[in-house]
Amino acid sequence: MAKRDFIQRYIFIINRLKSRASTFEELQDYLLRQQQITGDKLEISQRTLQRDLNEIRSLFETDIQYNRKEGVYEIVESITEKPIERIIESYEIINALNYSNNISQKLYLEQRKNQGTEHLHGLLYAIDNHFEVSFTHHSYWKDGLKNRTVHPIAIKESQKRWYLVCHDLDKKEIRNFGLDRITYLKISDKKFSKYSFDVKDYYQHAFGVETYEPAQKIVLKFTAFQSQYIKSLPLHTSQEIVFEDTKNCHFAYFMHPTHDFEMEILKYGEHVTVLAPESLKQTISNRINDMMALYN
Known part of the structure; x- marks a missing residue:
């Protein structure tokens, strides 16, 4: 059996159990129906399922256990749920492309420039092995083109861009560099000691990669119509609803109110109002006034 068939089966099992807990017979029936659609070899036995659950735990960091009381298999823990969901999503898109003919007539993707993903493999190798890396980086701000030597720590995605999080040996501080602006x-083979820097903790209150403003509570009021989209695709993991009626919905966040988030707020135009903090409310008001002046 091809390795792709194994991975496809793992993903079908995860997706089924994310939807609802299932008996072995229900899982087996579900996989057989998917087999008819995809043509993959998805049929399982009890022994095969146990082997699959071990592989799923190892590859996807998702623990599936048998609930003896209910007689069903269920997901009991997903350590890194969001990143795994993105990986599964990407795999499913690739699979869909393989299954369909004349895909250009059915699937319309955004046209955008290369995002530097060709560097991912090499940088991940350097991170795993603690190898120093150097490159030329093009800054949109004041530096222009500049050679950098860094100790790579992690890769972060933000707003359809990829960033290298690293310790800059010249600046002697943690910085991030857009992969799409990295060349050479x-x-x-020069090694460095592993950093204790916690990337997840450092960026947990960030919208994007900016953290220069202190994190604080932010409250936004969206129209009832726009709030449906905000509920389905939250602006940040800290998002919670603090008030809702037939006309408006108030969302609270704990975030760094940086430039990137200001631009996100402005994107929603008259459908959003900043309620707190007062400093962010004033900043957005000033930006709107500046915009109005351009058309007077």
Whole structure:
């Protein structure tokens, strides 16, 4: 059996159990129906399922256990749920492309420039092995083109861009660099000691990669219509509803109120109002006034 068939089966099992807990017979029936659609070899036995659950736990960090009381298999823990969901989503898109003919007539993707993903493999290798790397980086601000030597720590995605989180040896601080602006990447054989820097903790209150403003409570009022979209695709993981009626919905966040988030707020135009903090409310008001002046 091809390795792709195994992975496809793992993903079908995860997706089924995310939807609802299932008996072995229900899982087996579900996989057989998917097999008719995809043509993949998805049929399982009890022994095969146990082997699959071990592989799913290892590859996807998702623990599936048998609930003896209910007689069903269920997901009991997903350590890194969001990143795994993105990986599964990407795999399913690739699979869909393989299954369909004349895909250009059915699937319309956004046209955008290369995002530097060609650097991902090399940088992840350097991160795993603690190798120093150097590259030329193009800044949109004041530096222009500049050579950088860094200790790579992690890769972060933000707003359809990829960033290298690293310790800059010249600046002697943690910085991030857009992969799409990196050229002449070189991985040296010079090793460095592992950093105790917690990337997840550092960026947990960030919208994007900016953290220069202190994190604080932010409250936005959206129209009832726009709030449906905000509920289905939250602006940030801290999002929670603090008030709702037939006309408006108030969402609270705990975030760094940085430039990137200001631009996100402005994107929603008359459908959003900043309620707190007062400083962010004033900043958005000033930006709107500046915009109005351009048309007077």
